[in-house]
Amino acid sequence: MTHPGHAAHAAHSSHDADAQHDQVDILDLDAEVLAEHIASITAWLPVKADPRHIVDLGCGTGAGTLALLTRFPDAHVTAVDTSAGHLDRLREKAEAAGLADHVRTVQADLDGDWPDLGTPELVWASASMHHMADPDRTLRQVHDTLAPGGLFAVVELAGFPRFLPEDAPADRPGLEERCHAAIDHHHAQQVPHRGADWGTKLAAAGFTVEGERTVTVNMGPPHPEAVGRYALSSLTRMRGVVAETLPPEDLDAFDRLLDTDSPHSILRRADLTVRTERVVWAARR
Structure with missing residues (x-):
């Protein structure tokens, strides 16, 4: 007989593992669908000479790491993340791309003790700074x-x-807009640094901001099959955040979109687009 506490722990571990798998999946899909946009950002970076050592802070499953190695093939990247699962996946992808010798992974919580990262010529932080407890310190x-x-x-x-x-x-x-309003409200409370003025913060930390660029993503049909899976993964994750704030009618409609067996499934829609923006700041020490 399983001890109830062990059963609860096993269920919790299983839930964590599922969440981790979903997160890996969504990061991989994000990298696949938006590869061209990430490449355009790395191409824009105003480096004075090709960096030999790059640090990727909050590297996830390696979208930035691999894009940077495509742009700077002679570089070595130190990829830092809190998640062992993300780093495992990054190493798999680096090996598959023949780049394992160019990547070192470091598991670390950047809100804690700062790991020894050497003296890189380029540091990259994509969608990670707003998660820091004290971004000014970082x-x-x-x-x-x-x-x-x-x-x-x-x-x-x-x-x-x-x-x-x-x-x-x-x-x-208008379901999606109502979901966005709910998620914006959630983030304002839970992720206070999302949407911060990073240019001002960088200057206050001693950097000279040399460039700021907004990359607008607007991918209409026809598009690769991965877009449907990206939408499904993204909206599934969104549902977890907004479920308690949506009226039942919205939640029912949302669940029909996420039901892959339903005729209303998001995977069956021919009118999907991907619309978002990324803002990049290039700051010199």
Whole structure:
């Protein structure tokens, strides 16, 4: 007989494992669908010479790491994340791309003791700075870690991607916008640094901001099959955040979109788009 506490722990571990798998899946899909946009950001970076050592802070499953190695094939990347699962997946992808010798992974919580990251010429932080408990402290630590004249690239998302037309779904038009309003409210309480003025923060940490760029993503049909899976994964994750604030009619319509066996499934829609923005700041030490 299983001890009830063990059963609860096993169920909790299983839930954590599922959440971790979902997170890995969504990061991989994000990298696949938006690869061209990530490449355009790495191409824009105002580096003075190709960096030999790059640090990717909050690397996830490696979208930035692999894009940076495509742009700077002779570099070595130190990829840092709190999640062992993310780093495992990154190593798999680096090996598959023949880049394992160019990647070192470091599991660390950047809100805690700062790991030894050497003296990189380029530090990249994509969608990670707003998660820091004290981002101003992190910015100062990046400044002190960078080689003199080195570059810090901060990439932030302008909110959650949008996928549906405004009049969709037919039975609950405007559903996605109502979900965005709910998620914005949630983030304002739970993730206070999302949407911060990173240019001002970078200057306060001693950097010279050399460039700021907004990359607008607007991918209409026809598009690769991965877009449907990206929308499904993204909206499934969104549902977990907004479920308690949506009226039952909206939640029912949402669940029909997420039901892959339903005729209303998001995977069956031919009118999906991917609409979002990313803002990048390039700051020099």
